[in-house]
Amino acid sequence: MDPRFFYAIAGNDIPSFIRLVQEDEGILDQRLFGSLNTVLHLASKYGHINLVREIIKLRPEMAAAENKKLEIPLHTKGTLSNGNLKVVKLLLNQPWFVGIDEDETQLNTLHVAASNGYVGNKINLPFVADIVGHLLNLCPNLAHNKDVNGYSPLHYACSKGHVSIDIVLLRFDLNLALQFDNICYSPLHLAAMNGDLAILHEFVALAPASFQFLTTCGVTVFHLAARFNHYIALIYLATVFCDTYLFHQPDKFGNTILHIAISGGHYHV
Incomplete structure (x- = not known):
């Protein structure tokens, strides 16, 4: 050039x-x-x-x-990661837009938006969720696409802690909460591993059935919160689920959340 x-x-x-x-x-x-x-x-x-x-x-x-x-x-990662909302809206409004092919890592534009979820260093600004909403309205199948690791856009949003994007995706289709990646982790499992209280709260409110799903080792969301030493998140989950069998359910090796906490040296849990 x-x-x-x-x-x-x-x-x-x-x-x-x-x-x-x-x-x-x-x-x-x-x-x-x-x-x-x-x-x-x-x-x-x-x-x-x-x-x-x-x-x-x-x-x-x-x-x-x-x-x-x-x-x-529109698909170029820099366009979304720089938070160029006006540019994205302009490109989305062009009559040629009918869908977006996957790139070399099988990340579609919705993956990129859900993963970044920011402009500069400001997390969860409303217009990022607005970008996600535009993409869902114009090309709804993007929400169900997975990358090479089996991550859906909701997996990315949960792993990065982007609450506003999680809400948009869950309200769009609750079945997104039931998708698993290549090692059988759901989006909720990733949120539990991060101890993300805000996202856990939204899953309780919007997708409570997702707490019933286990990993291949029979590990629950509660096991994961205990294993990664997320005390506050576990206390919150206990207030919601303590009277259920699921909260006390052992994994396939017979370990309860108490076993997991003690074996990891997380005695305060």
Whole structure:
């Protein structure tokens, strides 16, 4: 790619961008060496909304162009991880959008949004859940897709502690709570391993049946909270489930949550 063109895009220098296009319209077809990112990939990644509009006006078909990883501009991880909501909404509203192919690691755009769940260092900002909502409305099958490790978008949201995204996904389809990864962990299991009290609370409220599902070793959510020494989470779960058999149920080796806690040296549990 012509360095002048690259710097015009990176610097959001629209006058220079337009001047270069007027001098040679073919410059729009240039790509970055290596990644094969188009000018729209770059403008989307940097969040330059007005430049994105200009490119789509000049080359609407570029919105569906793929880079070396077979990612379209909307699918590019930088677009979502940088929290460029206006860019995402603009790309989502294009008539060409009918779905999103998986990339080389089988991560779709919803995986990326659920995993990142942030802009900068601010967690669970409302517009990230808004991005997830847009993706679900336009392409609902994305919610059920899994990556190479068997992770669904809900697995990612639970493992990263993104409560607002968990709520959006659970309200979209409660069956997402019953999906297992390649080593038979559900999204709820991951939340228990992290001791994420806020997410556990949402599962109690929205998907209580998910607490009935065990790992291949017969391990419950309560076993996992005890094993990873999440005292506060375990106390919360005890207040909800202490009168149930499930709370006292041993794993396939006969270990109760008390056995797990003692064997791990977590005596305060």
